[in-house]
Amino acid sequence: EVQLVESGGGLVQAGGSLRLSCAASGFTFDDYTIGWFRQAPGKEREGVSYISSKDGSTYYADSVKGRFTISSDNAKNTVYLQMNSLKPEDTAVYYCAAAQPPLKSLLVGAYDYWGQGTQVTVSS
Helix, strand or coil: EEEEEEEEEEEEEEECCCCEEEEEECCCCCHHHEEEEECCCCCCEEEEEECCCCCCCCCEEHHHHCCEEEEEEEHCCEEEEEEEEHHHHHHHHEEEEEEECCCCCCCCCHHEEECCEEEEEECC
8 A cells, every 4th residue: 555654844933944754655766756745725736846766857846946955765765855944935734745657747636646744834
């Protein structure tokens, strides 16, 4: 059974940092793309970043480029999202998701498996 479990969310002041983790079980990362998404209250879920196992490529939404970094530890089947210089508008529930075969997209519908999410709240 494929499972994705996010952790690392919390409350942080603007300008602070958090590192989210996405631990996967039931599959190995070497044949998947792992994406991070977020959903703020009253808004649609949006893509934040992905990392593709096919070639190690990464992608960031413009809103987080230069502040967030995605990385993976295939030995631990875990993907991380390092979030620096956080802003109040980054407040949302953050989800990780997996797509197989690997793809280069942040379309919500393209991902097959989803975690339950972790809350990130950035105070001003």
